[in-house]
Amino acid sequence: MRTQSRRRPPRATLAMAAAGTLLAPLLSGCWVGAGGSGSGGNSINVLMVNNPQMVELQKLTKANFTKQTGIKVNFTVLPENDVRDKISQDFANQAGQYDVATLSNYEIPIYAKNGWLHEMNSYVAKDAAYDEQDVLKPMRQSLTADDGKLYGQPFYGESSFLMYRKDIFAEKGLKMPAHPTWDQVADLAAKVDGARPGMHGICLRGLPGWGEVMAPLTTVVNTFGGTWFTKDWKAQLDSPAFKKATQFYVDLVRKHGESGAAQSGFAECLNNMTQGKVAMWYDATSAAGSLEAKGSPVKGKLDYAPAPVEKTDNSGWLYTWAWGIQKASHNPDKAWKFVSWASSKGYEQLVGESSGWPNVPAGKRASTYANADYRKSAASFQEMTKEAIESAKPNNPGVQPRPAPGIQFVGIPEFTDLGTKVSQEISAAIAGRQSVDSALKKSQKLAEKISKEYEGR
Structure with missing residues (x-):
């Protein structure tokens, strides 16, 4: 260093x-x-x-x-x-x-x-x-x-939003809020888990990669009040808000998420949703075209809701x-x-x-x-896709000022390496090989190296 x-x-x-x-x-x-x-x-x-x-x-x-x-x-x-x-x-x-x-x-x-x-x-x-x-x-x-x-x-x-099986929700007597919070989504995931044989409550990416698990997770961090760095480049991966968001994400996918979550990225979640193996999926708005395409087994069975929030008005990414x-x-x-x-x-x-x-x-x-x-x-x-794209705020995606643009990433060259290494730690927590605290302690040290390069600029 x-x-x-x-x-x-x-x-x-x-x-x-x-x-x-x-x-x-x-x-x-x-x-x-x-x-x-x-x-x-x-x-x-x-x-x-x-x-x-x-x-x-x-x-x-x-x-x-x-x-x-x-x-x-x-x-x-x-x-x-x-x-x-x-x-x-x-x-x-x-x-x-x-x-x-x-x-x-x-x-x-x-x-x-x-x-x-x-x-x-x-x-x-x-x-x-x-x-x-x-x-x-x-x-x-x-x-x-x-x-x-x-x-x-x-x-x-694309932006990101929540996709869900409206037929399953109807069978269970459930209603998706017009603007769901993450707590509401977690509650709904528990209620639809097992609604059909082999069906899980929700699909969330767990595959390592800064553009895989870190994309949806970072939007959760943003709306929970966290950030990778403060405006003056102080690393925040061990902050209470970052920890709370990450623990929530890991707990949700471990309790009610897809099988093999630690190896599931966009493609795997798309397959899970298409094949009826999950009742909900939070991910890219671009996925809807494939889900509603001619010949899709779930065509016409889905509905869509804005990206879930906690402390922000919206949380969809821009990509x-x-x-x-x-x-x-x-x-x-x-x-x-x-x-x-x-x-x-x-x-x-x-x-x-x-x-x-x-x-x-x-x-x-x-x-x-x-x-x-x-x-x-x-x-x-x-x-909903158009609205999500037009309302995305890449320069102000959270509750505090940011040092670089980006909603589901930090717009600096070093994020490729940093995000990938952090994603490996998070994926290991999803797989049950370590705790979230352990994952974020290691991740904080990695982020602090970037902080030293950028502080004072």
Whole structure:
């Protein structure tokens, strides 16, 4: 650990060091397409997360985008934790193996500051058909760097809310409050636990990863009155509010949560909800499209409520899986053609007509919420999703001032490593291998190292 008397390195060096923590070999992953070859000629390489919306995009690209433009797209598709590792390797080194990658509103401002991304203002200015002003303002703002330039375009946007089986609630004579508190949710989870054979009360992420268990947990921490850091960078992971929120989360998922919670992330909870193994799920609003899609076993059986709260008026996160173009891309112009197609109104229309309107990668364009076909097909969740996105407060998500933006993350380069290490401790508590107190004592020490780097800035 660096002592106070030594000169602090510049912010860019810290960012590179944070990225360097992700250069370990990948432990798992599903590789599709690009392999190890660089892009060139009339092809581009795209590295993306294996969420359902991206898998759908992969299926539609050849017969539509490639047919229209002649540009071949080589996809590499990986689980969330693995894709983050792979992206950080390629972009931090500016290796240029991948032209485009799925990045979030956490990474894009940081990567842009480090000079790893191609700005998009010049493309947007020449591409009137793309209609940048149609992109929801919170999304545009979250993908704009300190220099005022855009460095990403959203594929889909999301906040978070509570999904629940309205048929199960009706059978049990239960009613979901219009604006539930976490205590009310815990009570409801106990009452619906076991409502059907093998059904648990609620699904909450427990899988290690700063973008896995730490995403929903941090929103709980915020609304319980906690924070990772005070405005002057004092670490707060062992504070009473942080402890209370974490203990609540761990107790709830251990008592009434899904089987194998410590290994359950977004994908696993989506499967649990789809297969009728849980009665409630708190997670991303984007999940509703898959749950209400044609052929889903739970289509029409669900209802939705705002993210539960305690001390704040709302607690939903703000997130987008967006497209970033690597600065070292061999084909940035062709990369933009792909990005603009994948984030366009036209692509949404294609998905709506070919796969059903609930499947549309929404949460990013105002026009989506004015589309009569979408509004009708996504009636159960579309308005609540839009409201959650527009009411999210990334600069003021809790009860106290914050030193960096972010609702379900802290917007600094070091959070990738810190959040991942803390998530491992929390996941171990969910698995019953240690107490919450023990997990947070270790986590506090990790956070204090970051405090020493930032105090006094």
